[in-house]
Amino acid sequence: MMQNNKDEFLKQIDEHKLIIYKICNSYCKNRNDRDDLVQEIIYQLWRSYNHFNGTVKFSTWMYRVALNVAITFYRKTKTSEAIIQLGEPDIDFEDSKEDRSELEENKNLLQQFINELKELDKALMILYLEEKSYNEISEILGITETNVATRISRIKDKLKQKFSTLNNKDHG
Template sequence: MDRHTIDANFEAKLQAHAGIVRKVAGSYAWSPHDRDDLMQDIVAALWQAWPTYDINRPFSTWMYRVALNVAISNVRGETRRRRHHIAYDPDLHDCEASTQSHEDDEHLALLQRAMQSLDPMNRALLMLYLDERSHREIAEVLGISESNVGTKLTRLKDRLRTTLAAA
């Protein structure tokens, strides 16, 4: 297979599953600038890992795994650098009227705060669960057993219920 065909295959698969990159970046980076940077890092890592992709496995599973590894590494690095710094995000502080109701905004903000409080593994688990991935696929992406996925999901749901009920 020539270089042009390899590039076209990668680009086609990336375009078909671009939502995964946006979803992972949106779950691990809070400002638009950080999200853009993280998406670029994810795409670069996907391209670098492309030669190792096994065509006998689902591309989306492989893509999630690479994207989550990049995002989790990014979170760990950022946590060390910015222990107590919270960036101002003008998009979150826009005073213009929104098309969503105030109540929807409050629910979304509450969910975002709950997700931000999760460690990277639980955040990945929740994101994959909300994306309606099977226990088997979640296990494969996260590198844990299917039964461990079920156990972790049950504990995570209980924890989120308690957190959201207290808010």
């Protein structure tokens, strides 16, 4: 029974691992912390798995646990990370300079913008970009749908402004 439970859990996690990676990438700026956070999220998900009773969708439950763990982890490591950040790029993918197309730069800019958001706005934006419905986002975050819509709209406005400022600089 326990083994079946564990197999089912591992299967579900494997299916949703990209979500976990994206959350970790958005809340941690250095690789060691990211790996630690991945393990912490998996551990907390496994710990809570027995209490998952299906009253909410699996993805809603998983996002709640993963984001709660990420925000807690982020708040605890924020100070030390601020120091590390000085010497390390936000995203340390192994891209060569030649690979840096416009798409690549925009992608990095988006990730940088997400990283700069406050903890709760960051969670909101991740859920929005993951194409969750406003209803599910409100369930995960515990705020009203109207609030979700207003906040997303404001953050998007800021983001668009940032992109256009940067594009103007490039073409100027």
